[in-house]
Amino acid sequence: MDLLTLITFSPLVGVLAILFLPKNSKDAARTVAAAATFIPLVLATKMWMDFDTTTAAYQFVERVPWITSLGVDYHVGVDGLSVPLVWLTSLLLFLGVFASWKIEQGVKGYMMLLLLLEVGINGVFCSLDFFLFYVFWEIMLLPMYFLIGIWGGPRREYAAIKFFLYTLAGSVLMLLAIVGLYLAVDGRLESPFSIPELSALVSSGQLTGSNLVNEGVLFGWPFLKWVFVFLFIGFAIKVPVVPFHTWLPDAHVEAPTAISVILAGILLKLGTYGILRINLGMFPNVAPDFAFIGAMLGLIAIIYGACVAMAQTDFKRLVAYSSVSHMGYVLLGACAFTNEGLNGAAMQMFTHGTSSALLFLIVGVAYDRAHHREIDGFGGLAKLAPVYLGVTSIGMFAALGLPGMSGFVSEALVLFGAWQTYPVMASLAVLGIVITAAFILWTLQRVFLGPLNEKYDSENFPDVTGRELFTMIPLAFLCVLFGVVPGILLDILAPTMTQLTAALGGGG
């Protein structure tokens, strides 16, 4: 077993261990979960260290035949796009265990589901076989449904089923696209699901689907266009891109803190990862037809998400909508097809992963103490919780893209990239930054500044505890680190993104 297999499947050992723990052993379950998420974190760190940043080729590749009757391989490998995301997943799941320490009901089940979720997420990022990719993609759904549905807030049932149905509706379309591709390959590849080989075949223009439909045209559209659109819808629901976004605020608001962290930090990135890896990487000859629409959807998400976030009174909902807005940058940057745009998009995925995860932890801290999330129900907390204010400021400034923070670098790159292709859209996107700054500063002001809300004193609103700090400090550190030395991240992204830019025929 090699590195990626160990990273992906080591949490399963934790699942088994927890399964055989006695019934009420809560602390043991927590400890086992912490250990089982720590192993992938260590291994992923080692992977990042050992990763060769001079090449765009897949590294740490493992390939063994899995299902011979369909030509499916167990084929995993990582490149510059997936390495940071695997590492971020491992980090957030590890922190997630500590953020869930206070969960008292059904701890064993909770921790097992959390570990299963990690297997699914890391599996998706590592898969280089489309079939394997899909299996991991779907494995995530059920744990997530239970984590929101059992341990969530008052409207958890609704939120959980909405999340599940939206995602499933997208993923069945994706399944059809995968099956269609498989049939279109028609025996020309030994491993018809291999993502690199499929990409090569599709980009070379040899795969048209003409063996399936007459001259490769189906209902007036080329076969590949349909495949592209079906895949895009599947990924767009996960991002979520604006017309498909309504599951997100509900899921976020009802989910327990740690699950919101994972949802915002990682699960949303799966959608954009799919768009970059599959939609753009596999279909560089189809993608230009949809670039304008994609960029437009990104812009709409930026402006709309920011405006709706501004109108929220619920702290968590506000952060959720700000995620919609921030994920719009990823789409806008990706669809610009320029080197800066793609680098910015990939970096934004990571930086938003850290800053939004931090913001959800911050909301969790306030909720644990006050048992509500009304922004106007706080006020003057700076006096009671100065450390809390400090951490919150870092998270919020990173989210609004203050220079020196990680969000600034990625958003600036996206805007540079988009400017070269869509100057009008890039200028309008700046408006999104302004609105974001407005609602974030306004929120900071309403929660922390002004006179202290009489309801709170040092008894019922103590400053952050050591455990809470332990979950927040690493993320805050990353927000600053990648703002000051973005090169660490960009170096690893660059070869892969350069290759993708060249494939898409973009400049820069």
Place this chain on the structure above:
Amino acid sequence: MTPEMIADLKAIAPEIWLVGTLLVTLIADLVIGKRSQTTVGVLALLGVSGALWALMGAGPEAGPESGRAFGVLASDGFAGFFRTLIISAVGLVILHGMVFRELESATRNEFDPMLIGAALGACLLVSTDHLIMLVLAMEMLSLPSYVLAGWQKRERRSSEAALKYLVYGALASALMVFGFSVLYGVSGSVWMTDVGRAVATQWDTGSALVRSAIGMATVLVFAGFGFKIAAFPFHFWAPDVYEGSPTPVTTMLAVASKAAGFGVLVRFIDAVFLGETISADWLARFGWVMAVLSAVTMTYGNVTAVLQRNVKRLLAYSSIAHAGYLLMGVAAMVTLSGQESPINLGVQSLLFYMATYYFATIGAFGCAMALANRFGVETTDDYQGLGWSAPWTSSFFVIFLVSLTGLPPTVGFIGKFMLFKASLDAGLFWLAIVGALNAAVALFYYLKVVRALFLRGDREPVEGLVARGFMPLLAHASLLLFAVAVVYYGLMFDGLSAWVNSALL
């Protein structure tokens, strides 16, 4: 005895085992039935295991040289596939019926011979390509099923179920036999292959009258098969019967009876309509009709299942939906039959889906029975919070429902994958999209059960009736085994594929 006769007898050894078990259990009931509740059941289980063993022992090479026993029973891999599903399903139904008692104890013992009789009919039905034998086998399956549906005779809804089933069943049989007689009139033969040859030539060259006779006969025959597989618009009996019957019987009807129906349907279509000489025009029309039936059946089953609260009834409607999915395989099989290809993807996907449906449905009904037996629950409202009292059974239930939905890493996903593959390959793009979107609808109502088990209720463990002893252990072990199999075959299905490929027509 001549060697041919011995070979013939060997080919039907499983059926001989079933007949023997039938007689032994009947006599055992007379002699010791009053004193022992379990003896008859154990005997029946042993007999069914024997039949299964005989079936496993007989590879395709062990059959008679002509490929058919006594001239009318094909001993091919196709028949072997369906007989394995049917016999093992009935064995599990007997086991679950014994442990998760729902039947009146006084009449418990006659239950097993009835089930075995139905299994015998089902086995003959999937083996034969002789129309008269087919009718006999169909009745042999149906008559015990009518009795079984009304087993709890003091319960109003059980009697109603039996009566409804009988009336619809009799009508369907009559229509089917009438259809056969028309086909006999057209072809002068009761062999499917001869009928097929005659139909092919008459469709191309015959008069308008003959052509319409063939069309009418097709519709009539499909009424008979459609009734057995509970496909729209011949499904009206299914929800009431599934709900009213004791759950073991429901399982039998949903799995064994449906498998037999699909087995004979596929064999009939393959022999009669997909001969080499049939015209492309006929194939296109026929494939289109099957595709429409498939889409309507699955959509109807899924949409009405959404409204159900009674878990048995919910699973009944879902099994109508699954009949629709299986028909997707039939549609692909018909459409693809014109192409030159070593294997017909349609048949392959249908058989694969049948196997996945078998695992998940028996498992789901088994879990429903286990919960009903332990807590006396029947509707999703009663199920609330039981996941915290019976975590294992409930987790298995979730696995089976996920498989029925068709999500990885369960075998149900592979079943759906195969079906989508076949229908896309057949150019039935719209059907594949309908099937895919139906999976999302299905998820919604399967999750109703999951939601009740785990998301609702006060999450405090409730005391239930816990049966101890060897048989309950065996029954629970069978659920565990099926849950493991559902996940295992979802990840490693090469073995299952090989088995399916050996069973293609």
